[in-house]
Amino acid sequence: MASDDLVIRIAGEGGEGIISCGEILSKAVARGGLNIHAFRTFPAEIKGGLAMFQLRAGSGLTLSLKQRVDILLAFNQEAYEAYVDNLKEDGILLYDPKLCHPDDRMQGSRQRELPLEALSSEVTEGTRAKNMAALGAALELYNVPVEYGQKLMEEYFGHKSEEVVNNNIKALEAGYQHSQVHYTEFKRRFDRHPDRDQILVTGNEAVALGALAAGVEYVAGYPITPATPIFEFLCKELPKFGGVALQYEDEIASLAAGIGASFVGKRVMTATSGPGLSLMSETLNLASMAECPLVIVNVMRGGPSTGLPTKTEQSDLKFAIYGTSGEAPRCIMAPVSIYDCFWQVPRAFRIAERYQIPVIVLTDQSMAYTSMNIDTPDLDNIARFRRLRPEPGTPRDGFKRYALTDDGVSPMPIPGEDDLRYMGTGLEHDESGAPNYSPENHEAMSAKRFRKLKALGERITQQPMEEYEPEGTEIGVVGWGSTYGAIQEAIEMLKEREGINVAHLHPRVLSPLNEWRIRRFLGPLKKIIVPEENYTGQYSHFLKAKFGIRPIEVHKCQGIPFTSEEIYDAIKEEL
Ligand code: COA
Numbered sequence: 070m071a072s073d074d075l076v077i078r079i080a081g082e083g084g085e086g087i088i089s090c091g092e093i094l095s096k097a098v099a100r101g102g103l104n105i106h107a108f109r110t111f112p113a114e115i116k117g118g119l120a121m122f123q124l125r126a127g128s129g130l131t132l133s134l135k136q137r138v139d140i141l142l143a144f145n146q147e148a149y150e151a152y153v154d155n156l157k158e159d160g161i162l163l164y165d166p167k168l169c170h171p172d173d174r175m176q177g178s179r180q181r182e183l184p185l186e187a188l189s190s191e192v193t194e195g196t197r198a199k200n201m202a203a204l205g206a207a208l209e210l211y212n213v214p215v216e217y218g219q220k221l222m223e224e225y226f227g228h229k230s231e232e233v234v235n236n237n238i239k240a241l242e243a244g245y246q247h248s249q250v251h252y253t254e255f256k257r258r259f260d261r262h263p264d265r266d267q268i269l270v271t272g273n274e275a276v277a278l279g280a281l282a283a284g285v286e287y288v289a290g291y292p293i294t295p296a297t298p299i300f301e302f303l304c305k306e307l308p309k310f311g312g313v314a315l316q317y318e319d320e321i322a323s324l325a326a327g328i329g330a331s332f333v334g335k336r337v338m339t340a341t342s343g344p345g346l347s348l349m350s351e352t353l354n355l356a357s358m359a360e361c362p363l364v365i366v367n368v369m370r371g372g373p374s375t376g377l378p379t380k381t382e383q384s385d386l387k388f389a390i391y392g393t394s395g396e397a398p399r400c401i402m403a404p405v406s407i408y409d410c411f412w413q414v415p416r417a418f419r420i421a422e423r424y425q426i427p428v429i430v431l432t433d434q435s436m437a438y439t440s441m442n443i444d445t446p447d448l449d450n451i452a453r454f455r456r457l458r459p460e461p462g463t464p465r466d467g468f469k470r471y472a473l474t475d476d477g478v479s480p481m482p483i484p485g486e487d488d489l490r491y492m493g494t495g496l497e498h499d500e501s502g503a504p505n506y507s508p509e510n511h512e513a514m515s516a517k518r519f520r521k522l523k524a525l526g527e528r529i530t531q532q533p534m535e536e537y538e539p540e541g542t543e544i545g546v547v548g549w550g551s552t553y554g555a556i557q558e559a560i561e562m563l564k565e566r567e568g569i570n571v572a573h574l575h576p577r578v579l580s581p582l583n584e585w586r587i588r589r590f591l592g593p594l595k596k597i598i599v600p601e602e603n604y605t606g607q608y609s610h611f612l613k614a615k616f617g618i619r620p621i622e623v624h625k626c627q628g629i630p631f632t633s634e635e636i637y638d639a640i641k642e643e644l
């Protein structure tokens with residue numbers, strides 16, 4: 070269990086460089102050999118409003134956001150007011166006395182001045198580098214040598230100017246020294262392992278890397294927060310692997326282009342967020358109808374409408390499963406962690422290609438922007454799959470692109486490579502692809518398309534699922550997506566503190582369901598808790614409808630993810 074960690078929350082005004090400070094700190098601390106979980110939340114505006122970065126780092130496992138923090142580093146009064154109550158009993162406030170004035174909620178011994186603006190002005194003649202003074206102070210508290218921070222200055226600010234780099238190095242050193250002199254008693258010493266074979270990635274980066282590992286060939290995108298970094302990453306990297314990434318005029322056009330690329334045999338992906346997914350819905354139906362495989366990564370954010378563009382929510386599940394006119398088979402997946410993003414994206418490509426269906430991968434803003442260090446994935450272990458093609462020499466006459474097969478999958482020719490012609494259309498069609506509206510045909514073709522989901526459902530029953538079933542337990546938690554780490558840590562806490570065993574199930578393929586396995590898990594349980602980051606309990610409704618159960622719903626709809634403490638409290642209340 071992760072008790073061996075230090076949680077520092079850094080907060081101030083958007084534009085002051087809170088995020089840069091947190092990012093560089095995370096990188097330096099991870100390179101210094103600690104495990105990290107680094108979360109950020111910020112307003113939708115470019116400047117102004119409250120920005121927060123929380124680093125949890127140590128030698129133990131760090132799987133989730135913590136509610137209570139060891140150190141609050143407040144750049145201004147707003148940051149203090151927002152987060153002072155999150156300090157642990159023995160937590161410490163570090164604050165800039167020029168902009169923050171603690172009140173009697175703090176006792177003298179638990180607060181220390183950290184004159185960020187003064188430290189920056191002393192060494193740089195300005196306050197711009199004050200966030201690097203904060204970085205220096207935090208680095209020293211993690212007992213990570215200052216060189217780890219210095220090395221990153223060029224990487225972060227080199228494109229601005231040499232002067233900016235030098236100023237930031239000076240401020241970093243000033244903050245580091247200040248911390249050495251004034252906060253020695255708060256410094257924590259951890260077992261550090263700087264030589265591990267690891268990479269530091271955000272969820273968005275893990276998705277993009279997973280797509281490259283899967284052999285993606287065509288990415289058609291339109292920028293939208295919080296999915297944009299996936300597209301930006303692939304625009305930069307995909308051409309190096311011979312692929313193409315193109316921006317279109319909107320989400321509808323990007324998915325339409327993706328269907329075109331899939332039609333001619335390419336492995337295709339697009340990344341979007343809620344409002345983009347809803348725009349895509351009709352085109353998505355076309356992919357189901359024309360049986361064109363492709364992967365859509367939907368990074369969920371607070372909705373509806375423009376909603377909370379920079380905040381997290383698990384609220385697109387129902388739309389992903391049911392948001393269709395007519396009945397359009399698709400597969401819905403949700404990685405359970407940042408590491409898992411890397412592995413589930415290639416799996417999504419395999420499913421899309423094997424069953425010739427669209428696959429929607431649901432991540433969310435918190436997963437997308439949280440960074441963790443993960444073991445460098447073994448690329449040789451990533452299986453790729455190409456769709457079924459017609460046998461060479463298949464005669465042109467009478468070729469049936471949409472032949473009615475047992476598992477619903479029929480060979481898909483590649484124009485220009487297979488000498489076979491067919492019409493791929495959104496209209497209902499017969500086995501050859503020609504439009505056909507007869508009652509018998511529509512029924513037979515609907516059944517064909519849905520047989521693919523049945524075959525997929527049977528296949529995933531054989532595949533591993535995140536499942537923890539201690540002997541004799543009668544209480545269990547079922548979750549999905551990014552809540553995995555918080556649930557897992559809450560369950561560990563219950564075992565350690567109360568001696569109580571709680572089961573945990575976290576399916577990665579949400580639709581079609583792994584029915585047999587889920588039934589087996591639910592069978593012995595008297596209480597089932599379903600925590601979700603939405604207002605209505607979307608997954609819970611889905612489980613109720615499928616299994617006739619009455620789970621205890623725990624909802625959080627605040628734009629920030631569950632902490633393990635919240636899940637712990639929710640389970641304990643039910644006990
Ligand atoms: N020296 C020089 N430059 C520095 C610096 C330093 N010490 N510290 C930070 N900066 C620069 C950063 O490099 C960054 O510059 P860039 O804009 O050229 O990249 C800028 O100052 C902002 O700093 P950063 O740390 O990245 O962010 P912040 O903590 O100040 O918060 C955000 C600003 C992140 C809230 C804001 O920029 C943002 O992106 N808002 C969200 C926008 C959005 O997605 N809206 C939704 C639309 S639907």
